[in-house]
Amino acid sequence: MKKFLLFSLIIGLFGVDFGWAKPLRVTIYGPAESKIYVFVAEPINLDGKKNSIMVQEVVQCIKVKLKLFPFFKQLSPKDILEQGKINDVARIDYKKFFLSRADIVITIGERYLPDTGKTRIELRTFDVFKQKMILGKAFDLTNQRQVVLMVRKYLGDLLQLIMGNKAFFVNPIVFVHKGIKKSSIYQIFADGFGLKKLADIQGIVLSPSWSFDGEKIVFSVIQHEQHKLGILDLKTGNMQFKKLPGNSCISPVFTPWGDIAVSLDFSGSPDIYLLDKQLKIEKALVKHWGIDISPCFDQSGSKMVFTSSRLGNPHIFLFNLHNNQVERITYEGNYNTSAVISPDGRLIVFSRLTPEGHRIFVHDLKTGQEKQITFGPGNDEEPFVSSDGYFVVFTSNRSGKYKLYYTTINGDGPYLIPTNNISTFSPSWSWVEEKYF
Amino acid sequence: MRTRWIFGTILMLTLVMGCAKKKIETYPAGVSSNQQIGAQTKPYVTNHQEEQTLSSVQEQQGQTVEEQNLQEEKLKQAQQEKEDIRKIIAKRIFFDFDSYELKPEARKILQQKAEILKKHPEIKIVIEGHCDERGTEEYNLALGEKRARAAYEFLILLGVDANRMQIVSYGEEDPLDPRHCEAAWAKNRRDEFKIISSK
Amino acid sequence: MKIISFLLSCILNLIFIGSVFLSISSNNLRFHKRIIYNVQLVNLQKVKKIVKSEQTKKKIVQKTYTKIQTSPKSVSKPEAIAVTKKISPKKTSKKKKKIENTKKFTQKDIRKLLAQIKQQTDSVAKENELKEQALKEIKAAVQRGADKGSASLGEVYAQICKAKIQSNWRFPVLRFGEHLVAIVKIEFDAEGHIVRADIEKTSGNSLFDASCLKAIQATKQLPPPPSALQERIIFITFDSEELQ
Structure with missing residues (x-):
């Protein structure tokens, strides 16, 4: 009798099992968040000097403009390992940013051009996942009023890259x-x-x-x-x-x-x-x-x-x-x-x-x-x-x-x-x- | 009225007889401030009349006064009528929200207007259609046009010549009451009628 | 005598199988599917009702369901988590107020619901205690016998992986109604470490594909797969649209 019971159980169990030998498949409907995490790094003075007022304004302007887009979420330095410090744009520790969930990192470099008296601002955007620069531009500025023009131009190009259009700015x-x-x-x-x-x-x-x-x-x-x-x-x-x-x-x-x-x-x-x-x-x-x-x-x-x-x-x-x-x-x-x-x-x-x-x-x-x-x-x-x-x-x-x-x-x-x-x-x-x- | 001009005549007589010069200064004040009278009396003022002419002057003067007063009366009447016409023509008609249908009161008002307009073929009007602020600009501009046209077509139906009327829609651009409440909106959903020429 | 004993054995057998099946209903990962319907259909429908009336997504039901499957002894808790958690990260596109309302409404209702579920699960739990021993044996039998991999066990595992990866998935849909679908093949080892992830079918949008791979890389570690799982591969379909 016991044997019979066990037998019927086993038949019951494995009768279903035989049909399920396929690899696992699952569908994810919709991302958890529809945002791109952006980190704007502290500006780097390429002459090894203190950051100028102009470059501070550049940082501020970029941050303000990025807030105009619902799909950007800005990370603050405290969200990033080691405060997200970047010393050399040629050697970025992507892992640090990846672990801190940053999707893109924007860096600002400043260099004084003694010949022309202008200030060169280098703006770069890096894709943390792909570990590469996706947009790099340099602008030579003569005065502070040009900052907003430059930032609009640069972010316009960034938008073009991300959403295929820069209508917002132009x-x-x-x-x-x-x-x-x-x-x-x-x-x-x-x-x-x-x-x-x-x-x-x-x-x-x-x-x-x-x-x-x-x-x-x-x-x-x-x-x-x-x-x-x-x-x-x-x-x-x-x-x-x-x-x-x-x-x-x-x-x-x-x-x-x-x-x-x-x-x-x-x-x-x-x-x-x-x-x-x-x-x-x-x-x-x-x-x-x-x-x-x-x-x-x-x-x-x-x-x-x-x-x-x-x-x-x-x-x-x-x-x-x-x-x-x-x-x-x-x-x-x-x-x-x-x-x-x-x-x-x-x-x-x-x-x-x-x-x-x-x-x-x-x-x-x-x-x-x-x-x-x-x-x-x-x-x-x-x-x-x-x-x-x-x-x-x-x-x-x-x-x-x-x-x-x-x-x-x-x-x-x-x-x-x-x-x-x-x-x-x-x-x-x-x-x-x-x-x- | 009657006593007034009898008094005027007596006054005139005494004045003319007594002092020709004085007459001029007091005359207009005593009878009327009408400038026309003043102008007509002027020749007598400057001439310093003789005794002989006095009677005729007096006669003329009396006639003139009488005529002038009648004219004044007519003028007043005409003005009154004009005012009445203006009032009837200017009477606004009101509409329901998102509607250009003429309400019974509106039809009554338009009938009054039609009578006046038929009596006075010289009058030309412009009908302005207005809306409350609740709709959107472009649609209200169209709705205002429909409201003005509803009145326009009704007036044509009542026998007013189409060439005497113009239509313009202001949409929600020119509210009568700038407040944002139903009472204001009800006032603003209207047609306005303005006389643009009466010749 | 022989005939009588055979008949008796048949009857006993039936009774035993029946009772075992019942007990499995709350604990066993494979069999409850059919039976749990009988027990919980009312609840599920209620959940659905709320979902419908509040225009939240079917997903909740799905997830709730699977959560019940995974931890049978405390059905109530995961359900609450599943439902409330699902609602809070709902797209910001919806009116904030509405979301709050939804939250309140469902939470309130869920509390009621939970009480009901608890009642039922309590009774089931008593039964469970009685048959725990028997169940353990059966479970072991399943594990032993499932040389081809247990289907529902695998499904549950896949759902856990899905939740983990989804929480790391970020992608901004920049076009109204843009529907992107990519399939990623993931290979993992016995500890659940993801060793390889490839785009099996591209969405046609490189940014979208990258976001999928990024989600997987950020996840890095999946829970250890059940030993019964022979093929340590999972195909994940990333669908840009939430279920309506």
Whole structure:
């Protein structure tokens, strides 16, 4: 009897075992942290002297700018073995950094150039895992004001290396500041650098938008009880105004091929028309008895996203320029407006009115997924996506006054873009580098 | 009114008879400050009239006063009417959130406007569409246009010539009440009507 | 007589097997799979419910499940750890507040849940004590007999390795919805030292591949594998997307 029992047990046990002779396999879903650990090492004076004030400023500037990216986490010397001291960039003890979990290390070298009286700053970035330098540059500086220029240039190149794009530092954002009876168009970079006024314009300016080559800005303006189309040519500095047919001229944008698309109401309700180079109406792109406004084209010019009230409330729609088909994008909420499309035509970023106010959402055309990326308080409005499709600039009155902020497409922000306390409306992010200084 | 100008005539008579020079200084004050009268009386002032002409002057003067007062009356009436027209034309109409539908009160107001406009074909107006701050700029600009157009089309329906009306949308750019509350928003969702020419 | 004794043996046999199976349900790594369902289905469903309502990931369930498997005598504790630990490092992309809510909610519910589980495990534990001896024998038998490597034992081991490596994995997803998958082959010795790691299938993104290898190198040491494990190789798939 006992034998029988044992036998039946053993059969039971090994009957299953025989089927499991494969090697082990397991899947890890998602990293524990979506960060790159950066360590900015103490500067090295290559002349063997004490570090100058200028080089201290370089360190400070790098640290401040690195904080503008949600995917960088800065390690402090106490996080690193031996305080992360580096004496010779040619012989870095990578192991020390690896054990301290640093992914990249940035070193700063300083050398005085007696011939020119300039200071040479050598910036290097090392990949700890690959144990090699990934970006090394030297800059000869004459004064302290050049520090920020150098750091922006260098970190731009570093971004290019890490995320394949440096739009953050080189593509300007325009926005409107509204004064009394006049408006101003300003330009700024996402890190708050380079705030400058491009033009003062009589009346109320709305919806400035870049041309795809970064040479012109088109906008609408309410002047002398009329809507007009305005074009600012940055190359020549000329400004042109044009009264178009109808009463309204809303949300003009450039097409990738250099024409202008704008919402006009001469046939009874705002519809989206294409203008030719002489600003004559070429054809209607989207026509409906409801409101059709806010066109935005992807880089290839095959898709145009827009806002329409054809279903009663404003919703986001997509117009396919190849087959003239209109597809509804938003189904949630009953006030979805201000949509822009990412340059690659995959993502649509828009503002939705929630019970708490306007919030920015991202809609993925590939998966149909929708995600909220800003959370107020107040209103988060008028999003515009950067050329890399990663950053989103928007205006928000969370502080009481409308100011510029940026976040990422994953909602890792927001970060304030300091604008000297002037009010900011209608931000638009150029998809190319700044051309005319 | 009547007593006033009887008194005026008596005063005039005594003045004219008694002292021609004095008359000029007191005359405008006693009757009216209307400049036209002052201007018309001027020749008499400078001429230092003789006895003979006095009666005719007196007659003329009386006539003039009478005429002037009538004109004044008319003018006042006209001004009053103009004011009434302006008031009716300027009466704002209000909308619901994210709507450009004319509410019954709005229709009533527009009917009053239409009557006035038909009576006074010389008046041209601009209709401004406005929105509250809750929407987004571009959409509000379109919504404001729709609001202005709703009034515009209703007025056409009531027989007002389309060429006499202009539309402009200000979106959320020109609020009536800058506060951030429902009461303010309700005031800001409106059409404004402005007379741009009455000739 | 013979027939009677045979029948008796059959009945006894059945009863014994049945009781052994029951006891295994809480302790044995291989057999409980089917039986634990009967015992814990309610709990698991509850966990799932919370997960669903709070939009956290399925992973929690998976992990909870495996944790229960690994330390049967204190089911309650690892579960709590598993769930709360899983939630706290959730992506920052979610609203902070929401995460906090989630935390509170699940923790509160988990406390309730734990009480239930404890009740059940207590009763199971009593049974366990009674059958501990028998179980030990069976376990030994499994170890001895599993010359081809025990499947579920290996699975559990793989899950432990996975948790260890994942905690060292850092990679910033810089594109919305970018889905990267790489497979890494890891070889380790009898002590669990990783002796070799190679990209078996690239994600097409060198930075991503590097991040996987980096995670493995940072892990360096895996727990000693069960002696039954003959092939000391593990294939780890690194998937950039968290489970929805």
